[in-house]
Amino acid sequence: MTAFGVTTDDGAHLLAAREGAGPPLVLVSGLGGTAAFWRPVVAALAGEAEVITFSQRGIAGSGLGSHPVTIDRLADDVAAVMAAAGVARATVIGHSTGGCMVQALARRAPERVARLGLSGTWLAPSRFMTALFTTRRRILASDPDAYAALAALSSYPPGWLEENFATYEAAVDTAPRCASARRVVDERIGALLSFDGRSGLDALAMPALIIGAQDDMVVPAFLQRGLAAALPHARFVMLSGGGHFFPRTRTADFADAVRALMASD
Template structure:
């Protein structure tokens, strides 16, 4: 298994396919396995790089609180380990925030930026959602936190129709939970993030992908990003909620491939 070394935490990563590189960065859970519904479609024409954030998954766990800048440095370190000078960067929610930071700090590494269900600053609605999730974690533990998670990520009907899949996913996530302190630290870091003053400095081609039925990060926050990032394009889907990359993978994969084809031309 390949690891990006040289920092304070070894970072697990995977490479699939060949072609123009795409690096995919997960959201709050931090695991590259979040992007499994994208790997087959994207790797037919691109080199797809997945990685686990520091403190999560198969990456090094013995770390303290981590800043957004450090997480962007981790992203660059994975590119280095994979032998990639620049890549299309796509991040889901907080993964998109990390991508924004890299686009500002090292734009030469970013061919394009895709932010999926992201935000420039957490508003009162997001804060209320994560307050509830944090209380569940602190008072009832990881099992209850993971059990509640689909309610924030998926549409009700999809949850009802995919019970067996979600039960298996729940068992896996509990077994590989990053730890309460790590998860609380990640939540606090991203709730504290405020990128509004720097959005106009992002100069790489940017796609903002959002689901109109997202009950965790409302799509109006993607519109606010679109209003502030020069030349940003916004693509909204009607159904799929916060994890529409899993619920409607064909729709999302087509959005990505069309954007990359246009950018690379």
């Protein structure tokens, strides 16, 4: 693995890494924003691709910069990471909020996105997600440990979490307890609640993958079906289980879907 830094036009310093060899594959994480989310996927695919990951602004040692956090701003950060890595065009995959970011990147700079992966994400706000994240935002303000516990409990299948309970404990240990950390998460929740990708769908003409899990309780399966209806040319994979964090709990299945996307023209 080779670590590198990226400085954006508003002064955010992003911590990034590249690993493996082959065609470039950029992985963009969700609300948590850490490169570490992708460790199992990087291990599965680094023998077949040059995998690029990064921790997003304000997260895991990456600086915030001066601009407000919006999905478009975060999409520009993805482009900045690619430029710093010397990658003009890549397969780009985003999970959850990261899926909103890569949709925005594909609309704003389609020449950078050879293939588009939309994992556990959505096209437009739903009443369920609006209610869920508004509630999570309120919990964050008053009890960050409860916020972190709820996020872990709702993102993993119960049986998987029972067998891997250290994952839950680590999530609570890293709860956003200080005011600045809570502010970063709150601003990111505001950004995801404001995202609506229904305009500019014509720009998403590149080969695409939509992947979800039937038991996802954070970004439910009906939202993946909505994406598939909006992008009828995309390959659509619905896993029978895996929860919201299926790239981690169903890594082999996720990696197989990514391989199929990377092989598509």
